[in-house]
Amino acid sequence: MSKKTLPLAFGLLVAFISLSNTGCVTITDGNSLGLLAIPIPVSPYFQKMQEDRFWENERYNNVPILDPIVPGGPTTALDEPSDDEVMRAFERANPVQGGLPLLHEIQRNNVRIVKEKIADYIDPPRVYPLIGPAQLHHAHYKCTIYYTEVTRVGWPVPYTTRNEDAVQVIYIDHNHFHRVGKPDSGMTSMY
16 A cells, blocks of 8 residues: 555545444444435425424314204304414415515514304204214304505615505304214204
C-alpha cells in the first residue's frame, strides 16, 4: 500500500463507523431496516391536510347510534353544529389557504356565526344493515356567517380592500340513529 491510500482507507473506515452508529442507522443493534429506517421529511402542507382529514372524520363524519326515544322524552335534536364545524365547512366552500405573503393575502376578521334550525324530523323505524331496527333523526341547520374580509395585494401596485359586510350561508345536516326497542320484548319507540 502506498503512503496516500493508507490514511485515506483509515479515514473512510472511521467515517463509516461514526456515521453508521449515529441517529437512526446502526450496524450493531441486530435486526434493522437498513436504509428504510432513515426518516423521510414530509411537507407541512401534506401533514396538515392529513391531520385535518383525520379531525373531520373523527368529529363530524360519523353517524352516532343513540338509545331509543322514550315516550314523553324530547324528540328534538339537541346538538347544534359547533363553531369549529361551521368554520371548517366554510373553509371547504371558500378556501383562503395558499395565498402568497406580501403579494396577495386574504384575511377574515370579526367573525360572527348565527345558527338556525330549519328542519327536525324522525323517519319511521326500519331495519338498517349492521345496526338493526332503528330510526334516522334528521336535523338541518342554516348557519349565517358575518365577517370582515380584508384583501391585501402587494405587487405591482400595493393596495388593501376591506369588505365590512361579507356574508356567507352554510347549510349543515346532523343525522343520528335512535335504536328501536328490543323486537322480542314488545317495547317500541314513540314513532
